[in-house]
Every structure is written in structure tokens, then in C-alpha cells.
Amino acid sequence: MATPRRIFDIENAETADSLGTTAYQLLTAIVVPRPIAWISTVSSDGVGNLAPHSFFTVSCANPAIVQFTSVGRKDTLRNIEQTGEFTISLAPEHLLDQVNDSSAPYDADVDEAQALAIAMEPSEKVAPPRVAASPASIECRLHSVVELGDSWLVLGTVCAITVHESALDGTHPRFDALQPLSRLGRNEWGRPPTVIAVDRPQAPPEGD
Template sequence: MTDDRTEIDVSTLPPGGTYPWLTATVIPRPIAWVSSLSADGVENLAPHSFFTVASAEPPVVSFTSVGEKDTIRNVRATGEFVVNFASRSLAEKINLTSTNFPPEHSEAAVAELALTDSTAVRPRRVAESPAALECRFVGEKSFGDSTVVFGQVLHLSVATASLLADGKPDAHHLDPAARLGRDEWGTLGEIFSLRRIPYREWAGSTKDGDPSAS
């Protein structure tokens, strides 16, 4: 391994200078394709690539709005949103919905996407998306110009064709698109399994619990 590295004191970077470094190194990132509704009933659909699970019980997901965009204004106004699964087959349409259309425009209509009624919330979900998380807004935390939005998952909707025999989603069938740096996107590529080893089992497989023993 080489010791030749580029060292960066982030305090020396210009405003906005950390963004391309973060997006190029924190990869791959899942995409929250969020559908929301304004107080006036205007539908919005936009992707957010700072997205993850924040809590298992209760089930809470989070996405980050960089700047104050229509999505966060809508979520604050109505208290609800839907995270639609971002499949590779929909990547071009997802990308189109990232365009900064004026609030009165429907991104779903521009991208020729069908919306269907949700079960637990008012914002509709993307019919072509194989999975959706219907969420209630439960809080936010701001850092500079970015705001992390938290939503408690009230309802899960998954295409039956995407489920395996154990009843859980099949990653191959869902075929997620992920964001990388610059204008780069990615797919899953190789999928492999690693079973987590309980400590008791690990310790029992070594002499006196010493992994260096032979």
C-alpha cells in the first residue's frame, strides 16, 4: 500500500467545496425518490441521494434536503411523504425529476410517470416503482444549508413479483440505482453473503478464545 495521499483540511475549501468530495467518497448512496404534496394540493416528485434508515423500532427513515426545496416545504406543510424505490430501469426518469422545475409543475407528468393512491398518506406513490415507504413527518435537524428530514414509516408497499420465498424483497429483482460522484450512477454489481458470527461461536472455535492459537 502506498503512503502517497492527498490530505485536505476542509476548513480551507471554498463554500460548497466539500460537497463534491463527500459525494465522490460516500458511495454508493441509495436514492429516496420522494413524492409529496403542497398545502395547495400540488404534487411534487424529487430524488434525494442522502438517504438511509434512521431507526428500526419505530421504523424511521431520513433524507437530506440540500437547500430549501419544494420537497421539504411540502413535508413541513402537510406532514407526509412517500419514499419510492429507485430502480435502475427508472434511472432516466428519476434524473429528469431532479430538474428544478417551478413549484406549479408536476415532475411525474413531465417524466410520464403514473401516480397511484397511497394507503396511509395523502401524497401518491409512483406506480412504476416496485416498493414504497409511506411516511409521517416526525422531525428535522438542520446543519448549515442542509436539513435532515425524518419520517416514520406507516405503510410498506412492495410488488409481489419482487418478493422471494421468505416473503422479503429480492435485491436482484428490485435492481436499485445508486448515486456516486459527479454525474455518475451505479448498480449493485456482485452480491455476496456474509453470515454474522456471534461472539460465543467465534470464541468457541479458537483455543481459549485466542484467535491466534493453532
């Protein structure tokens, strides 16, 4: 017997009240866990900005391109449009409070890293600095911005990646050393999960 399912008709719902929720609330609870891009930018006036974004992933392998989505026009997006550069610092578990605090709605003339006493250090190739205590960073130059309804998809061409030496096994970043946080639904966060290694099959499985 099939398990009963509730259907949320996103396409035909006239209001959130008619659904009892929103597509955003459903998607952020289902598309999980989401890695966090802790993005550093600098405005054209030289004011730093540091904010977490959880709509984040790799877009292209070659050339290396990553993407994040700004829901609404936020300081991060405006700064990137002005300067064409941004740095993503991995958000590790031990910095949960700082990551969360940097999501507060600070004014555009306030540097979150300074306000929250988050130590930053120079990046290798772009002006926005990286979080010093983050074990890995991705430096990007703006590829393109795509407007999608109430959100903006930002694609960045990767120009440098840095990883703490202590977090590497040869050239491979170790998950147990990175300890990445993730976002779930509501006010829920994910801690680093258990890792298993499973090799991809080189051919379709043979039948019995």
C-alpha cells in the same frame, strides 16, 4: 512504504479554491454508493412533487424511522413541512431516465410526475402517491426536521411499506428484483452491484 495521500484540510480551508474542490464534491465521491429516495409529496395547494434525494438512510429500527437530507430549501421540504407526509419510491435501474429527469429545477406549481408522464398510484395511508412502476415504497409521516447549515435533515416515521409481490421471496424483498440505482460522485450513477451472502459471526474469531 506507505502510499502517499493528499490531505484536504476541510476544517481550515478558507475557500473552495484553496482546496481545489469542495467538501461536498469529496464526500459525494467517497460516501458511495448512496441509495436514492425518490420522494413524492403534495403541497398544501394540492400540487404534486416528485424528486430524487441521495442523502437517504434508515435512522431507527423501532420505531421505524427513515431520513433524507434536503440540500437547500426545496419543494420537497416545503411540502413536507406543510402537510407532514411523504412517500419514498425505490428508484430502479429501468427508470433511470425518469429519476434523473425529475431532478430538474421545475417550478413549484409543476407536478414532475405529470410533466414527465410518470405513472403514479395511490399510497395506502398517506396522501402523496407512489411511483406505480417502482417495486417498493415507504410511506412516512413527518417526525422532525433538523436544520444543519445549508441543509435540512428530515426524519419520517414509517407507517406503511409496499413491495411488488413479484419482488418478494416470502416476506423478503429480493435485491435482484428491486434493481436499485445509486448515486456516486459527479454525474456518476451506480447500477445494481453483485450480491454476496456472508453470515455475521456469532462470537469473536478464535486465534490461531
